[in-house]
């Protein structure tokens with residue numbers, strides 16, 4: 539029997555190539571949007587709606603979990619000045635992956651995957667480290683999926699253009715100087 543996978547997505551640009559590929563492979567999966575790290579809330583809603591649109595395009599179920607930004611702020615309090623890829627990101631990845639694994643456990647999913655490490659701004663090893671920690675604690679397997687190599691970056695860039703996706707210029711919790719992720 540095929541594994542039933544829950545894919546944690548941070549946004550449409552980071553997930554579009556993975557969603558299209560998994561859908562075309564006939565994978566049994568749903569996308570979950572759990573991103574209380576995104577501020578302000580209007581930006582959260584914009585990214586959520588774009589991600590929902592990509593899922594509709596490929597007939598993939600889309601699940602939105604709660605926007606508990608207050609909890610995110612409480613957990614990351616004191617780490618506001620950490621750089622991206624630093625300790626604040628450890629907590630942010632861990633919080634989101636653990637919540638999604640808990641959701642997976644009670645909703646009949648066999649494993650959790652994510653696209654949190656797809657962007658070139660992200661440290662994939664850091665994402666995986668936090669995912670395995672959450673997996674150990676919840677007992678829900680973590681599945682590493684390819685979102686960067688093997689033509690995935692090229693597919694991502696093509697889909698962003700083809701689907702006219704909103705492509706934000708910062709990760710989530712605060713503006714970044716420079717170009718888009």
Ligand code: SF4
Pocket residue numbers: 575576622623626627630631709710711712
């Ligand atoms: S930079 Fe991104 S991953 Fe890091 S704490 Fe902020 S929202 Fe989370």
